[in-house]
Amino acid sequence: MNEEPTVNGGQALQWLRRAVALPYLWMLLFFLTPFLIILKISFSDPIVAQPPFTPLLEWGAQGFAGLRATFENYAYLFQDGYYGIIYLSSLKMAAIGTLLCLLLGYPMAYYIARQPPRRRQIMLLAVILPFWISFLLRVYAWIGLLNNRGVINEFLIRLGVIDHPLPMLYNDFAVYLGIVYSYLPFMILPLYANLERLDLDLLEAAADLGARRWQAFVDVTLPLSVPGIIGGCLLVFIPAVGEFTIPALLGGADTLMIGRVLWDEFFINRDWPVASAVSVVLLVLLIAPIMWFQRLQRREQEAAS
Amino acid sequence: MVASEDWPVSETPATPLVQIREVSKQFDGVTAVDRVSLDILRRELFAILGSSGCGKTTLLRLLAGFEQPTSGRILIDGADMTDVPPYERPVNLMFQSYALFPHMTVAQNVAYGLKKEHVPAPKIRERVAEMLALVKLEALATRKPEKLSGGEKQRVALARALVKRPKLLLLDEPMAALDKKLRQHTQFELASLQYQLGTTFVVVTHDQSEAMTLANRIAVMAEGRIVQVGPPGEVYEFPANRYVASFVGNINLFDGRVTGGEAGRLSLHCEALGADLSVISDAVMPAGSAACIAVRPEKITISRQAPETKDRNVVKGTVWDLAYFGDQSLYRVRLKTGAEMQVSAQNLRRSAKLTVEWDDEVYLSWEIASTILLPS
Numbered sequence: 001m002n003e004e005p006t007v008n009g010g011q012a013l014q015w016l017r018r019a020v021a022l023p024y025l026w027m028l029l030f031f032l033t034p035f036l037i038i039l040k041i042s043f044s045d046p047i048v049a050q051p052p053f054t055p056l057l058e059w060g061a062q063g064f065a066g067l068r069a070t071f072e073n074y075a076y077l078f079q080d081g082y083y084g085i086i087y088l089s090s091l092k093m094a095a096i097g098t099l100l101c102l103l104l105g106y107p108m109a110y111y112i113a114r115q116p117p118r119r120r121q122i123m124l125l126a127v128i129l130p131f132w133i134s135f136l137l138r139v140y141a142w143i144g145l146l147n148n149r150g151v152i153n154e155f156l157i158r159l160g161v162i163d164h165p166l167p168m169l170y171n172d173f174a175v176y177l178g179i180v181y182s183y184l185p186f187m188i189l190p191l192y193a194n195l196e197r198l199d200l201d202l203l204e205a206a207a208d209l210g211a212r213r214w215q216a217f218v219d220v221t222l223p224l225s226v227p228g229i230i231g232g233c234l235l236v237f238i239p240a241v242g243e244f245t246i247p248a249l250l251g252g253a254d255t256l257m258i259g260r261v262l263w264d265e266f267f268i269n270r271d272w273p274v275a276s277a278v279s280v281v282l283l284v285l286l287i288a289p290i291m292w293f294q295r296l297q298r299r300e301q302e303a304a305s
Numbered sequence: 306m307v308a309s310e311d312w313p314v315s316e317t318p319a320t321p322l323v324q325i326r327e328v329s330k331q332f333d334g335v336t337a338v339d340r341v342s343l344d345i346l347r348r349e350l351f352a353i354l355g356s357s358g359c360g361k362t363t364l365l366r367l368l369a370g371f372e373q374p375t376s377g378r379i380l381i382d383g384a385d386m387t388d389v390p391p392y393e394r395p396v397n398l399m400f401q402s403y404a405l406f407p408h409m410t411v412a413q414n415v416a417y418g419l420k421k422e423h424v425p426a427p428k429i430r431e432r433v434a435e436m437l438a439l440v441k442l443e444a445l446a447t448r449k450p451e452k453l454s455g456g457e458k459q460r461v462a463l464a465r466a467l468v469k470r471p472k473l474l475l476l477d478e479p480m481a482a483l484d485k486k487l488r489q490h491t492q493f494e495l496a497s498l499q500y501q502l503g504t505t506f507v508v509v510t511h512d513q514s515e516a517m518t519l520a521n522r523i524a525v526m527a528e529g530r531i532v533q534v535g536p537p538g539e540v541y542e543f544p545a546n547r548y549v550a551s552f553v554g555n556i557n558l559f560d561g562r563v564t565g566g567e568a569g570r571l572s573l574h575c576e577a578l579g580a581d582l583s584v585i586s587d588a589v590m591p592a593g594s595a596a597c598i599a600v601r602p603e604k605i606t607i608s609r610q611a612p613e614t615k616d617r618n619v620v621k622g623t624v625w626d627l628a629y630f631g632d633q634s635l636y637r638v639r640l641k642t643g644a645e646m647q648v649s650a651q652n653l654r655r656s657a658k659l660t661v662e663w664d665d666e667v668y669l670s671w672e673i674a675s676t677i678l679l680p681s
Contacts, residue, residue: 199402207392208396209417211417212392224408
């Protein structure tokens with residue numbers, strides 16, 4: 001890590017530029033291009049054909065003939081109250097899931113940050129460890145645990161605590177559990193990074209000036225960890241809004257999340273233009289908090305330098 | 306000769322504000338503070354001086370309440386503070402890092418302690434304004450700490466620590482983060498502020514010149530123990546042992562052996578200097594016992610002519626290094642024995658030429674009374 005650059009500065013810089021350009025190229029190729037395709041489809045009409053939508057640009061015998069864009073898909077989304085309810089429901093479920101992650105993740109991150117350095121590393125490793133197993137498999141595993149005849153219910157019945165299995169699967173509870181379980185590390189890591197940097201002199205200064213431990217936490221630790229809280233919340237909230245796997249596997253029929261609607265529109269209704277419009281609206285909904293977060297980060301970086 | 310009034314006197318002590326009684330502190334079996342007993346008087350500007358790791362910071366943290374002593378008691382204003390948590394002590398600390406709350410403005414930082422005391426808001430505003438005026442920061446009240454210079458931060462930290470009117474203010478290396486020029490200026494300001502307020506200050510520092518300029522009294526610490534307590538002049542001119550002698554200021558220090566003695570005087574032979582020296586001392590030491598002889602560089606007179614020998618110790622040597630500072634010159638003189646002595650001389654006469662130059666054969670002489678006798 002501390003190696004001095006051995007090649008001369010100019011050359012090293014050139015290589016660095018190339019190395020930095022690579023992820024940008026990647027994003028351009030695999031994020032921006034598909035997005036533009038989706039955007040294009042969202043302005044088309046659905047037809048029974050292959051592909052199942054009308055072309056946006058019309059080509060006549062003399063070449064380019066005209067643009068045939070329709071806003072009907074978007075109009076449909078806004079006219080049909082169903083989509084509005086689902087968007088709201090997705091935002092609500094993601095928000096509650098994020099809050100639960102925060103309530104659980106904050107004490108964990110705080111505890112890890114106060115450990116001696118060696119133990120910190122082991123505990124962080126434990127937080128990241130589940131990533132070594134496929135996300136899908138881990139969500140599947142919860143089915144085995146939460147089932148009416150799953151490990152937990154069987155255990156409780158055998159203990160005699162309950163006579164009938166608790167309905168823990170195929171409802172909102174299971175979805176929240178899945179979100180908290182899957183996204184907790186994304187909450188803990190930014191919070192840890194923030195809390196670990198906290199100058200402990202500040203807490204002693206607060207104590208010296210008359211603050212008890214919990215007062216010092218409320219007055220000093222909590223406000224200074226706001227960037228970590230926001231970072232963690234966005235990292236959980238943004239993917240949770242569009243989550244498909246968790247509601248599809250653990251949710252019930254009445255669990256309304258936009259990811260499932262998207263799936264249904266694409267693969268069951270085969271209405272690609274409406275499905276595209278749904279995902280474009282979702283993206284626009286999520287871009288606002290992302291941009292806010294980036295502005296916040298920039299401001300924090302400026303303050304630090 | 307040192308007149309009798311120049312010798313230290315032990316005063317009858319007033320009731321001390323701080324009484325540290327046989328306090329020890331161990332961390333995992335390592336003793337940081339070792340059976341320290343110390344009285345700090347009211348209105349005193351007291352310095353705890355020592356090199357890093359000597360236990361001075363631990364002692365400060367014990368006073369602030371961040372550490373509990375392994376044994377011993379601490380009394381402040383007659384009340385036992387040993388088990389009182391920091392937020393209930395009539396003590397405030399100015400941190401070396403200043404530890405200003407980065408998310409609060411200057412005024413909010415200063416107000417924090419009063420808020421925790423539930424002082425009513427108008428009263429808080431009044432006292433914060435008063436405090437900011439005292440440290441000349443009224444204009445910066447709404448700034449965040451990140452927008453302040455080092456000196457300004459220090460003044461905010463000072464104001465924040467003083468606003469609760471503590472009985473005792475602790476200052477941990479208050480000048481360490483300032484540049485040299487600002488440091489001198491700030492030392493005078495701090496001392497005059499202390500005089501003005503009458504609050505008892507305890508300053509912890511590793512910088513002996515800082516301790517000397519600031520403090521009324523200094524405690525020198527080494528290896529967890531207090532090795533000497535006294536006013537700066539006493540610690541400098543009458544060091545208790547070799548450690549204090551060499552830690553505080555520059556000194557020439559040599560081992561010697563007692564050869565004889567008569568009414569208040571001891572004669573010693575010093576191998577390293579190849580000379581017989583006399584020291585004023587009432588100590589009764591048998592001939593042949595080992596002792597240590599020391600003399601401060603500024604007490605030595607350097608001359609090419611043989612000096613008067615009455616009541617003076619004299620050695621001969623050659624100038625092998627000299628540094629000219631304008632106001633004074635620093636000589637390093639090598640003796641025939643190979644030993645080296647430092648001499649500093651005020652350049653009292655206006656002259657483009659130095660009276661003593663490189664490679665000059667010189668006499669070094671100093672008053673017998675200026676010779677320090679230390680246990681070896």
